[in-house]
Amino acid sequence: MADPNTKFLVVDDFSTMRRIVRNLLKELGYSNVEEAEDGVDGLNKLKAGGFDFVVSDWNMPNMDGLTMLQNIRKDSALASLPVLMVTAEAKKENIIAAAQAGANGYVVKPFTAATLDEKLSKIFEKIG
């Protein structure tokens, strides 16, 4: 497990899913979690600073998760932020597009607590 103070931003337009991801993160030992309801909200919160990790949905109003990811990678202050996509989008093109845009991981919904744990550990291991 990484630093328990790692600050997460959970971006999803469905409040149910935000709560589930927040609870799962808490179970995994990370209780420093904030939420955003779409890409615009997410990007604003990230720009305000202090976040170490982003868990984002793809299909959201105003700004989708891929566009937010591309904006994160373009912003020199945020470019190195790890981003895990957690989405119902399951086309191969989606997964390839996310990887090319610089996503650190891709979890397809519906997912299990074990999958989230595994992907987080893998990302923390890589960024060390």
Next chain:
Amino acid sequence: MRDDNKAVNDEHDEMSADHLDKQGDGKEGEMLHRIGQMTRGLHESLRELGIDKMVERAAQGIPDARDRLNYVATMTEQAADRVLNATDIANPLQDNITSQAAELEARWKDVMKTPALKSEYNEAAEATLVFLKQTTENSNATKAQLMEIMMAQDFQDLTGQVIKKITELAHMIEQELVRTLVDFAPNKPVAAPDNNSLLNGPQIAPEKTENVVSNQAQVDDLLDSLGF
């Protein structure tokens, strides 16, 4: 009635033949002319059969279907929220019991290390220890079930997305129908749907769909094969 129609058709055929002979502009002209006739025929039949009324009713029915789908989305969201609220309340209660049982267990073990206490006392203490152990085990098992209840609510996000998509589709069809009613031009070209969008939401039947993954293992395999 049938004879009348036949007469009309024959007349049309003659007319178009005449027309073509005069214009002499070949197959394309003939095709356009026929499409024009078919359109007028369709327009008239629609009105005669009262299909314009049916289209009108369909256009009126869709907002109702949309409201119903919205209702389903709202109700499932409320249900998911209620369950999540309940697990939020029950989780810390269970955590509390677990940690208190562990604390008591340790205290009793300490006390029992001290010699020269009555055997009855020891027996009671042993029974309490067994009970405390059971409490911890049951609390952990309950907590696992609470997690399961929480994870089961992920349907709300997925069904919500599907319902939203259908609602949008219904809205689009409704607008299209209304527009059709307004200008009544059935041969107007309709824009082809965009199938290459990256925003498709949950796959309802991934096994039946090309180019779609159906589980996390396939996502991981694809990313591995690409070297990510």
